[in-house]
Amino acid sequence: MAARKQKSPPNPRGRPRRSDEAAAEERARILDAAQALFARSGYEGVSMRAVADEAGCSPAALYTLFPNKRALLRNIWEDAFAALGEALEKSVRGSHEPVERLKRLGRAFVRFWLDHPDHFRAIFLIEDRVSEPGDVYFVDSSESLVRLVRLFQDASAEAIAEGALKGPDAQETVQLIFCALHGVASALISIPEFGWKAPRRMAGRMTDALLTGLAAR
Amino acid sequence: MAARKQKSPPNPRGRPRRSDEAAAEERARILDAAQALFARSGYEGVSMRAVADEAGCSPAALYTLFPNKRALLRNIWEDAFAALGEALEKSVRGSHEPVERLKRLGRAFVRFWLDHPDHFRAIFLIEDRVSEPGDVYFVDSSESLVRLVRLFQDASAEAIAEGALKGPDAQETVQLIFCALHGVASALISIPEFGWKAPRRMAGRMTDALLTGLAAR
DNA sequence: CTATTTATCTGAACGCGTTCAAAATAATCA
DNA sequence: TGATTATTTTGAACGCGTTCAGATAAATAG
Numbered sequence: 001m002a003a004r005k006q007k008s009p010p011n012p013r014g015r016p017r018r019s020d021e022a023a024a025e026e027r028a029r030i031l032d033a034a035q036a037l038f039a040r041s042g043y044e045g046v047s048m049r050a051v052a053d054e055a056g057c058s059p060a061a062l063y064t065l066f067p068n069k070r071a072l073l074r075n076i077w078e079d080a081f082a083a084l085g086e087a088l089e090k091s092v093r094g095s096h097e098p099v100e101r102l103k104r105l106g107r108a109f110v111r112f113w114l115d116h117p118d119h120f121r122a123i124f125l126i127e128d129r130v131s132e133p134g135d136v137y138f139v140d141s142s143e144s145l146v147r148l149v150r151l152f153q154d155a156s157a158e159a160i161a162e163g164a165l166k167g168p169d170a171q172e173t174v175q176l177i178f179c180a181l182h183g184v185a186s187a188l189i190s191i192p193e194f195g196w197k198a199p200r201r202m203a204g205r206m207t208d209a210l211l212t213g214l215a216a217r
Numbered sequence: 218m219a220a221r222k223q224k225s226p227p228n229p230r231g232r233p234r235r236s237d238e239a240a241a242e243e244r245a246r247i248l249d250a251a252q253a254l255f256a257r258s259g260y261e262g263v264s265m266r267a268v269a270d271e272a273g274c275s276p277a278a279l280y281t282l283f284p285n286k287r288a289l290l291r292n293i294w295e296d297a298f299a300a301l302g303e304a305l306e307k308s309v310r311g312s313h314e315p316v317e318r319l320k321r322l323g324r325a326f327v328r329f330w331l332d333h334p335d336h337f338r339a340i341f342l343i344e345d346r347v348s349e350p351g352d353v354y355f356v357d358s359s360e361s362l363v364r365l366v367r368l369f370q371d372a373s374a375e376a377i378a379e380g381a382l383k384g385p386d387a388q389e390t391v392q393l394i395f396c397a398l399h400g401v402a403s404a405l406i407s408i409p410e411f412g413w414k415a416p417r418r419m420a421g422r423m424t425d426a427l428l429t430g431l432a433a434r
Numbered sequence: 435c436t437a438t439t440t441a442t443c444t445g446a447a448c449g450c451g452t453t454c455a456a457a458a459t460a461a462t463c464a
Numbered sequence: 465t466g467a468t469t470a471t472t473t474t475g476a477a478c479g480c481g482t483t484c485a486g487a488t489a490a491a492t493a494g
Contacts, residue, residue, distance in 0.1 A: 014440020015490040048481060058444045060483080069481065124407060125342055140410075172414040176423055183400015190341060193357075197389040206393055213430030231470025232460040265451060275474050277453080286451065436494085443488070450480075458473070464466090 027065050030055045031075040038076050043122045046073065073122060074141050080119040081144035087112045088151050098158035099165065099215070103207045105152060106181050110203035113185040120189050124182075152177060165214045173214060180206050244282050247272045248292040255293050260339045263290065290339065291358050297336040298361035304329045305368050315375035316382065316432070320424045322369055323398050327420035330402040337406050341399075369394060382431045390431060397423050 018026075033054035037046045048069055052059040066072040091108035092101045113120045140146075156173045159165040165173060184202050187194070196202065235243075250271035254263045265286055269276040283289040308325035309318045330337045357363075373390045376382040382390060401419050404411070413419065 011492070012440080013438075013492050015442070017441065047479075049479075059481085060445080061443055063482075064442065124403075169414060172422065175411075175414055175419070176426060179400040179404045179419065179423065180397045180427070181400070182404050183396040183398070186341075186403050187396045187399050194392075197386060197392060202392070202396065205389065206396065209393060209430035210397070210427050211430065212433050213426035213428065216429050216433060228462065229470080230462050230468075232472070234471065264449075266449075276451085277475080278473055280452075281472065438491100438493075440491080441489080444484105444486090446484095446486105448481105448483080450482105451478105452480105453478080454474105454476090456474085456476100459471080461468100461470080463468075 023065065030057075030062060030065060030072070034072055035076060035079075038073075038122075042118050048072075070126075076119070077123050078142050078144060080116065080123065081142045081148060083116075084109070084112045085144045085148040085151075088148055092151070092155075097164075098155045098162065099211055101155040102152070102159065102177065102211060103204070105155065106177065106207035107203045109181050110185050110188075110206075111200070114188060114200070117189045120185060124186065125190055149174070149178075165211070166216070176214070177207070177210060180210050240282065247274075247279060247282060247289070251289055252293060252296075255290075255339075259335050265289075287343075294336070294340050295359050295361060297333065297340065298359045298365060300333075301326070301329045302361045302365040302368075305365055309368070309372075314381075315372045315379065316428055318372040319369070319376065319394065319428060320421070322372065323394065323424035324420045326398050327402050327405075327423075328417070331405060331416070334406045337402060341403065342407055366391070366395075382428070383433070393431070394424070394427060397427050 030051060034046055034051050037050055037054060046069075048059045048062055051072070052062055055062075062072065087108050088105055091104040095101050095104060152174050153170065156165065156177070157170045160167040160170050160173065167173060181203065184206050188196060188199050188202065198205075247268060251263055251268050254267055254271060263286075265276045265279055268289065269279055272279075279289065304325050305322055308321040312318050312321060369391050370387065373382065373394070374387040377384040377387050377390065384390060398420065401423050405413060405416050405419065415422075
């Protein structure tokens with residue numbers, strides 16, 4: 001306990017480290033700049049040089065607060081996850097039967113990404129997103145993401161508890177559903193020329209079939 | 218008919234265009250160089266400058282034969298698709314029941330990408346893969362890819378014909394299966410820290426559940 | 435005040451994919 | 465032969481993400 005500031009020598013020499021508040025403020029200014037650029041010109045509009053210009057500092061200065069561009073962009077993802085979470089919650093509002101809830105969540109999940117393909121691309125379709133040692137893990141980086149996953153988890157657990165889905169494992173069930181939905185969004189967005197039969201109906205068909213299968217196994 | 222060389226004036230002035238054979242040969246040399254570099258040091262080892270060095274020309278010269286880096290890398294994908302096709306064919310060799318065949322195809326499909334994550338990343342997890350006007354479409358760019366998709370299509374059509382899957386649409390059925398499998402591979406590869414319950418069992422669970430659902434609907 | 439120490443910031447550089455004007459090349463025409 | 469013309473090749477440049485040695489800034493110590 002009291003791990004922070006464990007050792008603060010009473011007379012620090014040299015320039016003092018910038019205060020947490022100052023750092024947070026600067027970080028916020030930079031993130032706002034990035035947000036503005038992303039909104040204005042999409043992912044490719046957000047270059048480190050442009051962000052630095054917008055924030056009024058040198059490109060190199062960004063690297064004192066963020067290890068790399070992806071860390072900087074996490075902020076934008078957080079906003080997207082928050083919006084997705086809202087859309088998901090709205091989709092199940094007033095609906096109580098867990099399997100029906102899962103179906104609605106699935107459709108809303110895919111619809112959200114189809115409506116925000118730039119965000120999906122920036123988040124999932126970039127190779128160097130894979131975590132590096134010392135990096136904050138993707139799935140732990142967003143409060144909203146964690147909460148959003150819980151919507152699926154809760155509905156699955158309930159469905160299993162009342163026998164509407166055959167578990168035994170709620171976690172595995174959730175992961176199957178998530179993979180399938182992610183696959184629909186990913187394939188539709190990243191292979192648009194595939195000749196998809198009914199893009200906007202795909203999520204519904206997928207959840208219906210998968211949940212039927214998970215109920216019967 | 219006879220659309221090629223329709224108009225070749227008898228006395229062309231200026232330096233003659235390089236022959237088709239010469240162009241093909243040069244293309245092959247460049248692709249070999251790229252192949253070697255990819256095998257040696259993965260995706261990030263394949264830079265246009267490195268390829269040019271290996272092929273003995275200037276980086277700019279590459280752009281007379283390929284519109285961009287991705288077009289150049291399509292060759293490597295083609296090889297991956299060919300290998301995947303072989304793996305898929307091997308997985309259903311000696312198996313005739315169409316639903317069982319689909320299950321085997323599904324498992325083999327995901328297993329292949331999990332065994333070749335670098336290829337998967339290079340092909341699917343890069344944002345600028347999205348086709349541009351005038352570009353050869355991704356799905357049409359590979360003979361092997363087309364043939365591989367047909368394995369799924371044939372099995373699905375058979376399954377529907379004999380009532381083991383409820384269509385009505387074979388194409389849509391295939392697309393659902395493909396999305397689900399792509400989702401499993403994509404999620405497992407691009408979000409390794411998710412805490413997957415049983416990565417290597419996922420594909421089997423997915424195809425079992427999905428096909429059960431598609432049979433019952 | 436100056437010297438010292440530490441933290442922060444920046445300009446220059448690297449390799450990257452890509453573009454383009456200019457150079458080199460290879461043919462025909464006179 | 466040299467002039468002309470079309471094609472290929474290239475060197476230099478752009479903006480990109482990122483790194484790093486050195487400049488600058490802000491505190492204490494004397």
